[in-house]
Amino acid sequence: MMEFLQPLLDAGQQLLGPAWLPVWTLVKIMLIIAPVMGGVAYLTLAERKVIGFMQIRIGPNRVGYFGLLQPIADGVKLLFKEIIIPAGSSKFLFVLAPIMALAPSLAAWAVVPFNDGVVLADLNAGLLYILAMTSLGVYGVIIAGWASNSKYAFLGAVRSAAQIVSYEIAMGFALVCVLMVSQSMNLGDIVLGQQGGLGILNWYLFPLFPMFLVYLISGVAETNRAPFDMAEGESEIVAGFHVEYSGMAFALFFLAEYANMILIAFLTSVMFLGGWLSPVPFLPDSFIWLLAKVSFILLLFLWFRATFPRYRYDQLMRLGWKVFIPLTIIWVVVIAIWMQTALWVW
Amino acid sequence: MDFITDNFETIVFYSFAALVLFAAVRVITARNPVHAVLFLVMAFISSSGIWLLLEAEFLAITLVLVYVGAVMVLFLFVVMMLDINLVRLREGFWRWLPFGAALAGLMAFEMIWVLGSKETAGELAGIRHMPDYSNTKELGRLIYTDYVYPFEIAAVILLVAMVAAIALTLRRRKDAKSQAVSEQVSVRKADRLRIISMQSEKHIAGHATESKE
Numbered sequence: 042m043m044e045f046l047q048p049l050l051d052a053g054q055q056l057l058g059p060a061w062l063p064v065w066t067l068v069k070i071m072l073i074i075a076p077v078m079g080g081v082a083y084l085t086l087a088e089r090k091v092i093g094f095m096q097i098r099i100g101p102n103r104v105g106y107f108g109l110l111q112p113i114a115d116g117v118k119l120l121f122k123e124i125i126i127p128a129g130s131s132k133f134l135f136v137l138a139p140i141m142a143l144a145p146s147l148a149a150w151a152v153v154p155f156n157d158g159v160v161l162a163d164l165n166a167g168l169l170y171i172l173a174m175t176s177l178g179v180y181g182v183i184i185a186g187w188a189s190n191s192k193y194a195f196l197g198a199v200r201s202a203a204q205i206v207s208y209e210i211a212m213g214f215a216l217v218c219v220l221m222v223s224q225s226m227n228l229g230d231i232v233l234g235q236q237g238g239l240g241i242l243n244w245y246l247f248p249l250f251p252m253f254l255v256y257l258i259s260g261v262a263e264t265n266r267a268p269f270d271m272a273e274g275e276s277e278i279v280a281g282f283h284v285e286y287s288g289m290a291f292a293l294f295f296l297a298e299y300a301n302m303i304l305i306a307f308l309t310s311v312m313f314l315g316g317w318l319s320p321v322p323f324l325p326d327s328f329i330w331l332l333a334k335v336s337f338i339l340l341l342f343l344w345f346r347a348t349f350p351r352y353r354y355d356q357l358m359r360l361g362w363k364v365f366i367p368l369t370i371i372w373v374v375v376i377a378i379w380m381q382t383a384l385w386v387w
Numbered sequence: 388m389d390f391i392t393d394n395f396e397t398i399v400f401y402s403f404a405a406l407v408l409f410a411a412v413r414v415i416t417a418r419n420p421v422h423a424v425l426f427l428v429m430a431f432i433s434s435s436g437i438w439l440l441l442e443a444e445f446l447a448i449t450l451v452l453v454y455v456g457a458v459m460v461l462f463l464f465v466v467m468m469l470d471i472n473l474v475r476l477r478e479g480f481w482r483w484l485p486f487g488a489a490l491a492g493l494m495a496f497e498m499i500w501v502l503g504s505k506e507t508a509g510e511l512a513g514i515r516h517m518p519d520y521s522n523t524k525e526l527g528r529l530i531y532t533d534y535v536y537p538f539e540i541a542a543v544i545l546l547v548a549m550v551a552a553i554a555l556t557l558r559r560r561k562d563a564k565s566q567a568v569s570e571q572v573s574v575r576k577a578d579r580l581r582i583i584s585m586q587s588e589k590h591i592a593g594h595a596t597e598s599k600e
Contacts, residue, residue, distance in 0.1 A: 134425075165521050169448040176456025180428070183460065187421060187467050195467070202464050206457055226523060359568065 069161055073150050081299040082112035088343050095347040122288035127190055130285070134188035139286065139293035142181025146300040149174035153307050154229040156317050156328045168216055168226040171308060172209075175263060179205045181297065182265075182282045189285035197281025200271045200354065207361040208262040214369035215252040215259070218376050219245060219312045228308075232316035241320040246313045248379070251372050253313040255365050257338070260305035262361070264298055266342060268349035269357060302342050303335070310334035400440055406433040420466045428459050445523040 053061045086101065086108060093100025101108035126135055152167035154160040164170055179202055186198020220226055222245055223234040237243030246253055262269040271281075278284075283294045310316060310331055317331040352360070379385055410430035417423040431454050438447035530538050 131419075131421075134422075164444070166444045166448050166523055169445065169452060169523075173448045173452040173456060176452055179456075179460055183463055183467075184425070187463075199464065199467075202460050206460055209457065355566075 066161075073153075073161060074147060077147070077150060077300055077303060078296070080303050081296055082116065084299050084303065084339060085115070085295075086112050087339070088346070091340065091343045092347045095344070116292070119288055119292040124288040124290050125285075127285045129190040131188040131190070134184050135285075136290070138181050138185035138188055139290045139297075140181075141184055142178060142297040143293050143300065145174045145177035145181075146297050146304060149304055152228055153304070154232060154311065154316065155331065157233070157326075158229065159328075160229055163229065164227065166226050167228040168220060168231070171228075172213060172216060175212075175301070175304070176205070176209055178263075178297065178301065181294070185286070185294070186282040189282075191285050193278045193280075193284050194282050196278045197284070200278075201265060201282060204265075204269065204271060204357060204361075205263055207358060208259040208365070211255055211361060211365035211369050212259040212263065214366070214373060215249075215256040216312070217373055218249050218252045218369070221373070221376055221380065222248060228311050232311055232318065235315040235318055238322055240318075240322045241315070244313065244315040244318070246315075248376065248385075249313060249372075251368060253309070255369055256313070257305075257309055257341070259361075259365065260309065261342065261345060262357070264301040264305060264342075266298070266302065267346040268352050270351060271354055271357060302339060306335045306338035306342070307331075309338050396440060400437065403433045403436040403440070406430075407437070420469070421463065424459060424463050424466050427462075428455050431455050431459070442520075443522055445526055 050065070053065060057064055089111075090100040090108070101111040104110040104114045126132055149171050151162045152160065152164050152170050182201040182205075183198045186194045186196075186201070189195070219231060223231040225231060225234065231245075235244045265271075283291055286294065314334045315330075316334075317326050317328055319326045319330055407430050410426045410433060413426040414423050414430065417426055431450060435447040435450040438444075438450065
């Protein structure tokens with residue numbers, strides 16, 4: 042589907058020789074990162090509008106029509122704010138932490154397929170790579186909490202570390218189910234495995250419905266979103282791990298959180314909702330379907346925040362260890378047995 | 388330019404190897420234990436880069452996933468909580484240095500012995516695979532066929548270690564209070580709340596006189 046680009050590729054190859062590959066890869070990376078960052082900016086606006094709607098308010102409506110320029114105004118404001126480095130903090134780590142938070146959530150996009158064959162790195166172990174990258178994000182939070190030399194930030198970091206490590210196990214087992222059903226760790230192949238004449242009924246959503254719920258809820262917990270935002274918990278520990286951050290350093294944590302949300306939404310769509318596949322057989326498969334599914338899941342994220350009160354810490358741990366992990370282990374066995382029988386139709 | 392493209396793998400290997408060595412040295416020389424743990428993380432990530440170069444993508448990513456993503460997070464967790472006295476930590480350094488150096492020398496000798504001779508290491512030339520070769524599938528096939536007993540035994544040993552760790556740290560306090568979540572969840576309105584119907588205005592002798600005043 043990329044035939045029209047062929048003359049451009051040939052010209053670049055001739056012009057730059059061996060240096061062409063890195064340059065072209067860089068262009069492709071920019072083509073992914075720029076829309077993701079734009080998505081992050083407008084997700085913040087969407088969040089404020091959606092929550093405003095749910096609370097019968099208007100939401101931001103002063104900057105631009107319907108508040109459409111609000112994210113840009115916020116970004117400019119944060120850029121011009123001073124970055125204060127607290128006394129007694131570990132300066133290098135204090136500056137490194139926001140980068141450590143954002144980098145893995147952007148690196149994970151390398152293996153996300155947008156359409157049949159449209160992917161930056163067609164890794165065979167894509168699913169593992171995603172798991173590894175999302176698990177690295179916790180370092181940003183821990184380092185931020187420790188380097189700030191503040192007890193509130195440290196408490197937030199400790200909470201976040203325990204939370205992410207616990208929910209990662211449930212998430213991993215949910216992915217094991219996907220892996221068993223699709224018999225591939227390549228995200229593109231996982232989507233193609235959900236192809237069939239029945240449209241929506243071929244998606245892994247149906248055989249793996251409990252895993253879909255576990256993955257989605259663990260995703261909310263992994264991104265530190267409400268109702269699992271214990272790491273921030275502004276009513277208990279001020280703002281948790283990023284209490285000492287200001288200006289653009291704070292904005293990087295903000296970007297990382299929203300980039301992670303979009304990533305989880307993409308992954309849920311790819312693994313359980315058939316990616317770019319059309320839900321009905323008579324409509325063509327297209328990237329637009331993927332966008333629609335992602336938007337729906339992002340709406341769920343915002344809806345959760347407007348609806349649920351924050352979990353208490355012991356309830357959070359109980360849900361992770363005593364509900365999700367046993368459930369996922371049982372479902373792995375159920376799927377393994379189910380797949381050996383004639384009743385398996387996916 | 389040609390030099391770089393021709394020896395690209397070698398250059399990548401030596402850069403990762405240099406990073407691993409640098410990080411490993413810093414793990415033991417860093418003054419702050421938290422910095423030491425972070426350097427260990429760096430060593431893990433760089434060595435996973437070397438494994439990727441060997442086309443062992445499953446092992447490389449699992450190294451990052453398990454060691455960096457989980458084990459080192461818990462390590463960091465513990466190290467941050469400890470009350471560490473740097474002076475006391477340092478004082479045994481010179482006394483134990485000869486012992487440590489001897490151990491390190493022995494390990495280096497063993498590695499050279501095993502990897503250096505043709506009989507034990509075999510042909511070390513890298514094997515190239517087709518692009519559709521799946522490292523994961525190949526490993527899984529080996530683990531569950533040729534090496535199924537060692538694999539299962541290793542799993543059981545890990546399980547025993549886990550049970551032992553839990554048994555060692557699990558202490559039941561008699562005075563500890565805990566919540567019965569199932570009871571909390573199964574509470575119905577009728578258990579806690581009694582709705583009675585009463586008149587909205589009721590004349591009580593004392594009140595009535597007070598309000599008139």
